Amino acid sequence: MSLPFSSGTWEYLFATPYSPSASITVDGLKAGELPEVSSLTFKSSRELLEKAIDGHQENGDVLALVARADGRPVGLVLAEPMPQRDGGNATGQKRLLLRSVFSNLLWQHKGIGKLLMASLETGARDLGYSSIQTEYTPKLESFEAFERLLVSAGWKSPRLFMEESLFWIKDMVYGDWLKRVPQLPDEYELVAFDRLTEADRAGLQVRLNTGDIPHGLSPFAEEEHLVPELSVGLRHDSKIVAWMSLLRSPVVHDAICYRSLYVDPVLRMANGLGPILAADAFRRHAANPIAEERPKGIFNTHHTAIKQMNFVRKRVLPCCYETYAFRSSSLDLQPSSSS
Numbered sequence: 001m002s003l004p005f006s007s008g009t010w011e012y013l014f015a016t017p018y019s020p021s022a023s024i025t026v027d028g029l030k031a032g033e034l035p036e037v038s039s040l041t042f043k044s045s046r047e048l049l050e051k052a053i054d055g056h057q058e059n060g061d062v063l064a065l066v067a068r069a070d071g072r073p074v075g076l077v078l079a080e081p082m083p084q085r086d087g088g089n090a091t092g093q094k095r096l097l098l099r100s101v102f103s104n105l106l107w108q109h110k111g112i113g114k115l116l117m118a119s120l121e122t123g124a125r126d127l128g129y130s131s132i133q134t135e136y137t138p139k140l141e142s143f144e145a146f147e148r149l150l151v152s153a154g155w156k157s158p159r160l161f162m163e164e165s166l167f168w169i170k171d172m173v174y175g176d177w178l179k180r181v182p183q184l185p186d187e188y189e190l191v192a193f194d195r196l197t198e199a200d201r202a203g204l205q206v207r208l209n210t211g212d213i214p215h216g217l218s219p220f221a222e223e224e225h226l227v228p229e230l231s232v233g234l235r236h237d238s239k240i241v242a243w244m245s246l247l248r249s250p251v252v253h254d255a256i257c258y259r260s261l262y263v264d265p266v267l268r269m270a271n272g273l274g275p276i277l278a279a280d281a282f283r284r285h286a287a288n289p290i291a292e293e294r295p296k297g298i299f300n301t302h303h304t305a306i307k308q309m310n311f312v313r314k315r316v317l318p319c320c321y322e323t324y325a326f327r328s329s330s331l332d333l334q335p336s337s338s339s
């Protein structure tokens with residue numbers, strides 16, 4: 001059937017009115033339907049969607065499942081393998097990240113979302129994933145419906161996970177608090193990541209391997225996005241005891257992501273080392289030509305990091321233009337009884 005509207009426009013979507021007698025199927029994304037289906041995910045996920053077309057050479061396990069009513073797309077769930085954030089987590093378990101689930105406006109609240117989530121679960125299990133995870137903000141248009149959907153699809157209760165604060169580096173670097181950051185004690189040395197020695201790196205790797213440093217806070221996490229000349233470590237007695245790693249945000253193209261701020265637990269009580277590191281990273285960002293291309297900063301704080309959260313609320317937030325919470329939920333996948 002040919003329609004008088006361009007694919008992907010609102011008119012096109014409204015051209016599939018709800019019909020309780022339509023035959024509903026869920027299947028992989030086909031090449032020809034990309035323009036129509038691309039309006040069923042976020043703009044930022046459209047590149048990923050292309051990879052998911054059945055038979056795409058660089059598919060890399062990207063899953064795009066399309067719900068169709070009498071053959072016309074009315075819903076889409078999109079997921080990809082979890083990025084290696086931890087710089088070499090050795091658990092060997094495959095985890096999938098749910099990027100989006102959308103139903104056509106005229107088909108919402110009709111069970112399409114649930115059907116897509118069930119199909120995603122089966123698809124993930126068949127590909128050998130041990131869990132599916134999702135991270136999102138309450139700013140989602142359908143926040144309430146999405147959380148209902150997660151719960152009714154058997155996912156864990158959604159919970160607060162991280163706070164993300166956005167700022168212009170030119171505002172942050174003139175923040176009053178930066179002028180009051182204590183002096184670095186003489187026995188410590190600040191060192192940019194591009195000046196780390198082989199011995200520094202080897203020492204950190206040993207501590208990561210033994211679990212002394214939590215993988216999630218590894219200075220090498222998401223290394224493909226790392227900006228070594230802006231990321232900074234703190235050397236004490238020939239050992240790197242703290243760091244603040246900065247990444248080119250893969251999602252916000254004009255922002256630097258302030259990813260991991262870590263201070264050895266034994267040093268956390270004294271000297272204000274965390275603020276010293278953060279201040280140094282802010283100054284490096286502001287003084288580097290990268291600030292023209294990426295004038296924004298994104299500071300992430302895990303909600304369980306109480307001391308860092310206090311630091312962010314007191315010092316960083318007054319220099320930010322926006323802040324919001326991230327929530328997360330996950331589904332553990334048991335091997336199916338037939339496998």
Ligand SMILES: CC(C)(COP(=O)(O)OP(=O)(O)OC[C@H]1O[C@@H](n2cnc3c(N)ncnc32)[C@H](O)[C@@H]1OP(=O)(O)O)[C@@H](O)C(=O)NCCC(=O)NCCS
Pocket residue numbers: 099100101102103104107108109110111112113114115136140141142143144145146148149152
């Ligand atoms: C979230 C979304 C995918 C739900 O899809 P759907 O096809 O409407 O979902 P279902 O009809 O299968 O309903 C699933 C659950 O959500 C509930 N729900 C659906 N729409 C709702 C609404 N507007 N308000 C409150 N609950 C709602 C249903 O009652 C059901 O819960 P129950 O099993 O406890 O009764 C859909 O609203 C949507 O596409 N929103 C826009 C995109 C979006 O924000 N996606 C989420 C994050 S990527």
